[in-house]
Amino acid sequence: MTLERWQSRLAESLNGRPEPSSDPWWQQTASSHGLAVTRRIRVSWAFHRLREAGGLSLRALESACQEVLLARWLDQGLGNAPSLEQEVELLREDILAATRDPSHARSICLLEITLSRGLRDRERGLHGQRISAAPTRIAFHGPPLDILVAVTEGVSPPLDTTITWVEIWPDTPDRWSIIRSASGEETARDP
Amino acid sequence: MHPFGADALLGIGCPYLPVFPSLFSPEVIDFVEVTPETLAVAHLVEGALRFTLDEQRMQDFLAATCALPAVLHGVELSLGAAHGWEEGALALYDAFITRVDVPWLSEHLSFQTYADPSGARKWTGIPLPLPPTLEAVELVRSRRRALERRYRRPVLLENAVHYLPDLPSDCCLDEVGFLNAVGRGGRGGLLLDLFNLHCQARNHGADARHWLDRLELDLVIEIHVAGGPEIEGFLLDGHDGPVPEEVWKLLRETLPRAPRCRAVVFEVLDIVAERVGEETIRRQLRRLREETAPWRRGMRDDARAMAIAAR
Numbered sequence: 001m002t003l004e005r006w007q008s009r010l011a012e013s014l015n016g017r018p019e020p021s022s023d024p025w026w027q028q029t030a031s032s033h034g035l036a037v038t039r040r041i042r043v044s045w046a047f048h049r050l051r052e053a054g055g056l057s058l059r060a061l062e063s064a065c066q067e068v069l070l071a072r073w074l075d076q077g078l079g080n081a082p083s084l085e086q087e088v089e090l091l092r093e094d095i096l097a098a099t100r101d102p103s104h105a106r107s108i109c110l111l112e113i114t115l116s117r118g119l120r121d122r123e124r125g126l127h128g129q130r131i132s133a134a135p136t137r138i139a140f141h142g143p144p145l146d147i148l149v150a151v152t153e154g155v156s157p158p159l160d161t162t163i164t165w166v167e168i169w170p171d172t173p174d175r176w177s178i179i180r181s182a183s184g185e186e187t188a189r190d191p
Numbered sequence: 192m193h194p195f196g197a198d199a200l201l202g203i204g205c206p207y208l209p210v211f212p213s214l215f216s217p218e219v220i221d222f223v224e225v226t227p228e229t230l231a232v233a234h235l236v237e238g239a240l241r242f243t244l245d246e247q248r249m250q251d252f253l254a255a256t257c258a259l260p261a262v263l264h265g266v267e268l269s270l271g272a273a274h275g276w277e278e279g280a281l282a283l284y285d286a287f288i289t290r291v292d293v294p295w296l297s298e299h300l301s302f303q304t305y306a307d308p309s310g311a312r313k314w315t316g317i318p319l320p321l322p323p324t325l326e327a328v329e330l331v332r333s334r335r336r337a338l339e340r341r342y343r344r345p346v347l348l349e350n351a352v353h354y355l356p357d358l359p360s361d362c363c364l365d366e367v368g369f370l371n372a373v374g375r376g377g378r379g380g381l382l383l384d385l386f387n388l389h390c391q392a393r394n395h396g397a398d399a400r401h402w403l404d405r406l407e408l409d410l411v412i413e414i415h416v417a418g419g420p421e422i423e424g425f426l427l428d429g430h431d432g433p434v435p436e437e438v439w440k441l442l443r444e445t446l447p448r449a450p451r452c453r454a455v456v457f458e459v460l461d462i463v464a465e466r467v468g469e470e471t472i473r474r475q476l477r478r479l480r481e482e483t484a485p486w487r488r489g490m491r492d493d494a495r496a497m498a499i500a501a502r
Contacts, residue, residue, distance in 0.1 A: 002304065003326045004273035006359070011305040011315045025359050034354035034394075037423050042316040080316035082240060082267055083233035 015077055046079025053084035057095045057112045059107035059124055060151045065098050104147050107140045124162050135167040197455035201454040203479045212255035222260045224456050225412045227287040228267050242283035258495055263296045263431040269322040270334055272302040287382040297347035297382045323360040323369035345379030347412050350392045353430040367405045370475040374410035375379045384415040385441045390426040411449040417458040455483055
């Protein structure tokens with residue numbers, strides 16, 4: 001067996017896709033305690049990467065919900081690459097689906113999704129096509145910066161009845177600190 | 192010639208830990224070991240890994256370590272991947288070396304990427320070991336030669352830890368034979384991680400001293416000492432705690448027999464540094480200074496004798 005083939009086979013075994021073999025080494029390895037330990041270490045590293053990639057959105061979820069999502073992602077074999085850039089949007093959509101409406105977790109997740117899409121579009125030079133587009137508005141149930149700081153510190157403040165909008169313009173997604181309170185009319189139209 | 196050339200004694204060092212910038216003073220250590228990947232942001236561009244140095248992290252690194260020489264210790268190159276190494280890591284080292292001169296580079300004897308059955312490039316999730324085979328020896332040696340040509344500096348190769356049954360091998364090669372074979376030739380040699388060696392010996396029922404007796408210690412340019420936890424019957428290369436007494440003993444026995452050794456590092460991973468704590472790290476570095484004092488004195492005397500002879 002070539003080295004390339006051996007490496008592919010070992011890595012696939014580690015990721016739970018072992019290839020049946022009559023070779024004694026592969027048979028011994030497949031059922032070995034050492035491979036099981038190596039797999040658990042891989043999962044713990046992937047868990048760490050996924051938690052980092054989930055960002056503040058993931059941290060804003062209740063811990064039980066976080067665990068369910070992380071377990072599902074790990075089952076899908078995510079988290080092995082040093083950069084989870086390609087998976088991040090998928091992960092955030094998954095987090096969004098797990099949030100309650102209204103909740104701080106939902107507001108934060110919408111904020112992170114909008115920001116990353118805006119930054120990505122700008123990197124790809126798409127913003128010029130949408131220069132006249134309206135801003136995306138995200139409702140926060142309380143002062144947005146206070147909520148973000150609290151969630152960063154692991155605290156979930158109570159939902160405020162006053163809504164504050166964060167507005168993100170497509171051509172300046174990095175200047176999102178344009179915050180204003182929703183008018184009575186806006187709150188009535190889009191509670 | 193670089194002021195801290197490959198022949199210069201660097202002394203004792205530790206990895207760059209941004210959470211403890213005050214460690215990086217000549218009163219505490221003689222040099223810093225830096226992993227450029229920790230100063231960069233990783234991106235995936237059309238399925239390939241690309242790194243961009245983070246300017247703020249670079250500035251913090253330069254400010255904290257400006258009084259010390261640095262050596263480069265890579266982690267994402269996937270040196271032993273048979274289908275191809277990580278070009279993005281090379282581009283990162285290129286960019287780093289234009290800003291920070293280093294006397295040598297070191298890499299791990301492992302692979303982190305592979306081609307899946309469909310031929311697509313995938314990541315293993317953790318470094319996996321290389322089997323002691325002639326094909327693996329040839330691959331590593333050719334990659335090391337390519338790195339030494341590219342950077343015009345010595346390249347050191349670090350021994351790894353694994354928890355699998357004994358790996359398939361070619362006749363006449365085993366763990367130690369593999370290290371001797373890949374360490375020979377070229378300008379560099381081995382980065383001997385004594386904690387990894389201790390883990391390997393413990394986990395596979397071998398005797399670390401017996402391995403050291405067979406290892407060609409004149410290939411060793413740098414030594415790592417570290418600590419790690421024991422989990423489920425395996426000693427893990429966690430690099431997240433104090434050095435065990437057995438490893439200090441191995442260091443005392445190895446250093447006088449490694450005539451080309453220029454540097455000894457207490458290795459602790461940056462992601463666990465806060466948990467380990469600055470005081471523990473400082474204590475380990477003080478111990479490292481004490482343990483290596485005779486070696487450092489001897490090296491300085493040798494250097495002086497060589498300088499006199501050359502004059």
